[in-house]
Amino acid sequence: MAGHSQFKNIMHRKGRQDAVRSKMFSKLAREITVAAKTGMPDPAMNPRLRLAIQNAKAQSMPKDNIERAIKKAAGGDAENYEEVRYEGYGPGGTAVIVEALTDNRNRTASNVRSIFTKAGGALGETGSVSFSFDRVGEITYKPDAGDADKVMEAAIEAGADDVVTDEEGHTITCAFENLGEVSKALEASLGEAETVKAVWKPQNTVPVDEEKAQSLMKLIDNLEDDDDVQNVYSNFEVSEEVMAKLSA
Numbered sequence: 001m002a003g004h005s006q007f008k009n010i011m012h013r014k015g016r017q018d019a020v021r022s023k024m025f026s027k028l029a030r031e032i033t034v035a036a037k038t039g040m041p042d043p044a045m046n047p048r049l050r051l052a053i054q055n056a057k058a059q060s061m062p063k064d065n066i067e068r069a070i071k072k073a074a075g076g077d078a079e080n081y082e083e084v085r086y087e088g089y090g091p092g093g094t095a096v097i098v099e100a101l102t103d104n105r106n107r108t109a110s111n112v113r114s115i116f117t118k119a120g121g122a123l124g125e126t127g128s129v130s131f132s133f134d135r136v137g138e139i140t141y142k143p144d145a146g147d148a149d150k151v152m153e154a155a156i157e158a159g160a161d162d163v164v165t166d167e168e169g170h171t172i173t174c175a176f177e178n179l180g181e182v183s184k185a186l187e188a189s190l191g192e193a194e195t196v197k198a199v200w201k202p203q204n205t206v207p208v209d210e211e212k213a214q215s216l217m218k219l220i221d222n223l224e225d226d227d228d229v230q231n232v233y234s235n236f237e238v239s240e241e242v243m244a245k246l247s248a
Contacts, residue, residue, distance in 0.1 A: 135199075
């Protein structure tokens with residue numbers, strides 16, 4: 001199993017749901033505020049804001065929270081958040097990309113560097129690992145959107161590049177520049193997606209054993225616990241056997 005969603009599922013099953021949910025709402029709100037501030041506060045005229053609101057709704061974020069985040073940008077009293085990307089190396093020579101929204105670059109860089117160091121990793125220069133990832137659009141649907149054949153047919157017609165279906169649902173990928181167009185076409189045939197976002201997809205994966213996987217889980221968990229960090233991507237791969245041990 002490649003990627004980071006499996007670890008995320010394990011972490012959520014292990015508890016801390018309320019704390020995780022609160023922090024997730026805070027990060028979703030920050031993205032909504034930044035999207036509203038950098039463009040029009042009307043989602044119909046601002047694709048980034050529209051996606052931010054859609055993803056917030058998919059996580060059951062209350063409508064009042066969403067409206068408050070938009071008004072915060074419109075009121076002009078919102079912090080000036082800056083988009084920053086950090087790249088580094090995790091245990092086992094894995095590559096890690098961290099996306100953050102921060103109002104203090106020095107604080108965020110210091111925190112991220114410390115988390116990497118404590119996990120036995122190292123923060124690198126910008127561009128040190130992103131060359132081994134592709135920037136793509138990712139659209140996810142819950143299983144009830146349809147069976148694998150139906151979703152595959154809809155994805156092909158919408159101009160997507162790939163579909164992966166498992167018990168968690170359907171993950172559709174497309175070219176980054178086509179994300180808006182593809183997601184709109186899919187919405188017409190499958191309904192509203194669970195999430196629509198741009199992600200860093202590894203070109204190749206690095207197998208890790210149980211010990212390295214545990215260290216990576218801790219690294220990613222600690223990064224995601226940081227208030228400024230929005231997304232974390234890695235190129236690790238764990239076997240079914242190791243995943244079963246981690247889930248126990």
